[in-house]
Amino acid sequence: MASVASVVKAFSFFSLRPHEPANLNPTMLWLSLHFPHLALEIYARALSDPALPLLVSDIQGGRQRVHARNRAAANAGVVPGMALGAAEALLTEHRVLPRDEAAEYAALERLAAWAGQFTSTVSLVPPQGLLLEIGGSLLLFGGLEALRTRLQEELRALGYRAAGGVAPVPLAALLLARAGHSTPVLEKAALPAVLGGFPLERLGLDEAAVAALRGMGLRQLAECLRLPRHGLARRLGPDVLAHLLRIVGELPDPRAAYVSPPEFRSRLVLPAEVDSTEALLFATRRLLLELTGYLRARGAGVSLMQLSLGHRGCPASRLELGLLTPTRDTNHLLMLLRTRLEPFTLPAPVDELVLETSQLTALPDENRMLFGEERTPQTQGDQLLDTLRARLGADAVHGCHVVADHRPERAWAHCAPGSAVDSPVPSVRRPLWLLDSPEPLEEVNGLPCRGGKLHLLGGPERIETGWWDEGVTRDYFVAEDRQHAKLWIFREHRNRRWFLHGFFG
Amino acid sequence: MNTARPFFHTVPTGDDVLALPAPSAPAQHVPGLETLLQRPDVWRGRARTPQSGFVPTGHPALDEHLPGGGWPVGALTELFPVREGIGELALLMPALAMLSQGERWIAWIGAPHCPYAPALAAAGVRLTRLLLVQPRAARDRLWATEQALRSGACAAVLAWPDRPDERALRRLQLAAEEGGAIGFLFRPERAARNASPAALRLTLTPGDSELVVQVLKCRGGWSRGPVHLPRHHTETRPKSANEREREKSC
Numbered sequence: 238m239a240s241v242a243s244v245v246k247a248f249s250f251f252s253l254r255p256h257e258p259a260n261l262n263p264t265m266l267w268l269s270l271h272f273p274h275l276a277l278e279i280y281a282r283a284l285s286d287p288a289l290p291l292l293v294s295d296i297q298g299g300r301q302r303v304h305a306r307n308r309a310a311a312n313a314g315v316v317p318g319m320a321l322g323a324a325e326a327l328l329t330e331h332r333v334l335p336r337d338e339a340a341e342y343a344a345l346e347r348l349a350a351w352a353g354q355f356t357s358t359v360s361l362v363p364p365q366g367l368l369l370e371i372g373g374s375l376l377l378f379g380g381l382e383a384l385r386t387r388l389q390e391e392l393r394a395l396g397y398r399a400a401g402g403v404a405p406v407p408l409a410a411l412l413l414a415r416a417g418h419s420t421p422v423l424e425k426a427a428l429p430a431v432l433g434g435f436p437l438e439r440l441g442l443d444e445a446a447v448a449a450l451r452g453m454g455l456r457q458l459a460e461c462l463r464l465p466r467h468g469l470a471r472r473l474g475p476d477v478l479a480h481l482l483r484i485v486g487e488l489p490d491p492r493a494a495y496v497s498p499p500e501f502r503s504r505l506v507l508p509a510e511v512d513s514t515e516a517l518l519f520a521t522r523r524l525l526l527e528l529t530g531y532l533r534a535r536g537a538g539v540s541l542m543q544l545s546l547g548h549r550g551c552p553a554s555r556l557e558l559g560l561l562t563p564t565r566d567t568n569h570l571l572m573l574l575r576t577r578l579e580p581f582t583l584p585a586p587v588d589e590l591v592l593e594t595s596q597l598t599a600l601p602d603e604n605r606m607l608f609g610e611e612r613t614p615q616t617q618g619d620q621l622l623d624t625l626r627a628r629l630g631a632d633a634v635h636g637c638h639v640v641a642d643h644r645p646e647r648a649w650a651h652c653a654p655g656s657a658v659d660s661p662v663p664s665v666r667r668p669l670w671l672l673d674s675p676e677p678l679e680e681v682n683g684l685p686c687r688g689g690k691l692h693l694l695g696g697p698e699r700i701e702t703g704w705w706d707e708g709v710t711r712d713y714f715v716a717e718d719r720q721h722a723k724l725w726i727f728r729e730h731r732n733r734r735w736f737l738h739g740f741f742g
Numbered sequence: 743m744n745t746a747r748p749f750f751h752t753v754p755t756g757d758d759v760l761a762l763p764a765p766s767a768p769a770q771h772v773p774g775l776e777t778l779l780q781r782p783d784v785w786r787g788r789a790r791t792p793q794s795g796f797v798p799t800g801h802p803a804l805d806e807h808l809p810g811g812g813w814p815v816g817a818l819t820e821l822f823p824v825r826e827g828i829g830e831l832a833l834l835m836p837a838l839a840m841l842s843q844g845e846r847w848i849a850w851i852g853a854p855h856c857p858y859a860p861a862l863a864a865a866g867v868r869l870t871r872l873l874l875v876q877p878r879a880a881r882d883r884l885w886a887t888e889q890a891l892r893s894g895a896c897a898a899v900l901a902w903p904d905r906p907d908e909r910a911l912r913r914l915q916l917a918a919e920e921g922g923a924i925g926f927l928f929r930p931e932r933a934a935r936n937a938s939p940a941a942l943r944l945t946l947t948p949g950d951s952e953l954v955v956q957v958l959k960c961r962g963g964w965s966r967g968p969v970h971l972p973r974h975h976t977e978t979r980p981k982s983a984n985e986r987e988r989e990k991s992c
Contacts, residue, residue, distance in 0.1 A: 617893055617894050617895035618845075618846070618847055618893075618895040620893065620895070621847070621873075621889065621890060621893040621895040621896070622873075624889050624893070625875055625886055625889060625890075628882065628885070628886075629875065629877050629878070629882055629886065630878075633875060633876050633877055633878065634873070634874070634875050635873075635874045635875075635876075636869070636870065636872055636873065636874065637857070637859045637869060637872055637874060638859060638869055638870075639859050639860050639863050639869065645858075645860075648859070648860050649856070649858060649859035649860060650859075651874070654847070654872070654873045654874075655870055655871075656870070657859075657869040657870040657872070658870070659868070659869075659870070660863065660869075662860070662863045662864050663860045663863075663864060667858060667860045667861040667864060668858060668861055669831040669832060669835075669857060669858055669861045669862065669865075670826065670827070670831070670854075670855040670856070670857065670858060671855060671856045671858040672855055672856075673855065673856065718827075720824075720825060720948065721828060721948030721949065721950065721951075722825055722826065722827035722828050722948065723827050723828070723829070723973075724827055739855075739858060740826050740827035740855070741827055741829065741832070742826055742827055742828075742829070742830050742831035742832065742855075
């Protein structure tokens with residue numbers, strides 16, 4: 238077998254010069270995140286109320302059993318591995334959720350996309366692990382301890398708990414994380430000492446390999462590494478030996494970097510149906526945090542996103558959100574969704590949330606901005622427009638501009654806010670208030686009245702135009718009523734009727 | 743022009759009254775003053791002035807009457823016009839024209855009619871800074887006003903809220919402080935009787951070709967007699983060709 242020969246050759250190459258670094262960049266440092274509770278957390282993170290007992294069930298040997306449970310269920314005496322029926326007997330109100338390995342994998346992928354904000358190299362180690370190469374980003378995040386604290390806090394905000402391990406080689410970092418060994422190992426030379434005492438079961442080997450090594454009377458990694466490697470390779474196959482050597486960094490261990498998809502989509506199943514806005518926003522916030530991490534990783538902002546609320550037994554409600562300025566500000570997005578959700582009437586309780594985005598736009602990195610996210614009048618103005626539009630609808634928010642038309646009601650028009658161009662100012666006197674449509678005035682002896690006779694102060698101004706569509710022939714006057722309000726009135730030429738058209742407010 | 747002026751142009755403002763003289767005398771002459779002022783039960787006039795400045799109204803006679811010499815920024819100003827068409831908007835135009843030269847919005851929320859663009863432009867307001875918001879539901883007017891005041895994106899917010907109670911007004915006042923906006927609330931005259939946290943409250947009544955502005959309340963000052971603003975001053979009137987020429991040459 239060619240691979241056997243090449244590994245043996247590689248091995249002999251290294252064994253000749255054991256202290257030579259194995260093709261590793263000396264500044265590389267790997268941080269592994271291990272998510273031991275992923276099966277539970279994909280459900281539990283959607284729930285704001287931790288008091289509801291949750292059970293995740295799987296089928297083993299044809300029997301339903303408890304695969305994972307939350308603290309509320311554990312307090313009632315439920316332990317993993319217990320028959321589901323027995324566990325349910327211990328609980329009154331609770332939820333049983335099927336183990337969903339596909340959803341766990343999807344969650345791990347989204348975590349990888351989110352983790353891209355900390356490093357350019359993230360790789361997936363299913364079912365429960367991630368590897369982050371952090372050698373290059375330590376300085377940026379203010380050192381290992383600062384990075385770890387930040388990861389821990391942000392993961393908690395996402396609803397995940399992770400164990401971390403740090404080592405100069407990926408496999409060692411992974412094993413340290415799984416073992417809950419949180420002291421970072423920074424030197425490759427220290428790896429055999431730290432990991433040497435690990436039992437065979439903790440080395441990430443398959444059961445057959447563990448059994449074979451045990452059959453040889455071995456218990457720990459250190460004992461394996463002391464054996465002549467030629468013989469080990471022959472007896473166990475080259476893969477097992479290569480695995481053992483990768484743990485201590487004697488063989489290169491290239492990892493495929495995860496590449497996040499060009500569009501974001503995240504689905505959250507709510508373990509208990511929800512109909513309160515606050516509970517929905519709690520779950521939505523967790524999705525938004527995933528989204529903004531993903532956006533930071535891609536150096537992008539979002540300008541269009543969609544939240545679907547799934548209901549049992551009726552079609553999903555869809556909320557679409559368009560933004561003027563692309564953003565990745567979690568609080569702003571949450572506030573916009575809040576303004577959309579609050580007046581929204583749910584047709585039925587919600588059992589699933591899906592957040593999707595298209596239209597990503599490049600957005601510069603905040604790290605390059607000295608004082609964090611910039612809040613210029615421009616972005617503040619756009620954020621206000623987004624907020625108002627989200628709640629009131631786009632047709633309730635306008636700007637206005639002057640139109641070159643002699644008909645007063647057509648001498649202006651709505652436009653997008655901020656888009657009006659400076660135009661020539663009319664040289665005639667105009668009122669500050671214009672009525673939506675002219676209001677007929679009472680008449681006494683052909684003279685206009687409004688709570689008494691109107692006193693004409695100025696006019697007439699003949700406006701005669703628009704014969705090509707809606708012809709207008711009017712004589713406009715400035716009038717004052719008895720309470721000193723100044724009005725803008727006109728007499729229609731056609732029927733000699735008087736109308737009120739505006740106020741000199 | 744029968745503009746009534748106060749007798750004393752040198753009436754000290756509230757600040758001057760309470761300001762301590764410069765400590766030319768040795769400090770032991772006022773023992774314990776600082777300690778006294780630290781006491782929580784001692785109330786000091788003008789202890790809290792959150793507003794960040796004043797914008798001249800553009801009417802010198804009115805500016806003289808207002809404690810800061812203009813519209814208070816970062817605060818609410820309530821206007822109680824007895825009816826529409828008496829020059830209630832024209833009163834604000836000089837300030838709005840000035841504010842519209844900046845980057846921030848001038849928001850109109852729930853206006854009773856269309857603010858007429860040609861007249862606004864003639865008054866010198868840059869239309870590109872106008873933000874017209876017409877919420878369908880009455881309760882959304884209050885919400886939109888608060889958002890606009892708080893956002894920091896509005897230089898001025900003109901709002902016609904639907905019967906706000908004192909709590910709602912307090913929220914708007916806080917929002918204006920936070921966003922540094924001038925909040926002009928247009929309210930029916932009968933609402934003037936109720937208490938309000940607004941920094942400035944003015945009733946507007948028409949006189950014979952004038953607008954009579956009476957200060958009901960102003961933070962950091964006291965109400966004096968009414969101000970009579972001639973109507974042609976407050977009104978937007980097209981500039982004559984002469985005036986325009988003069989402006990161009992300036």
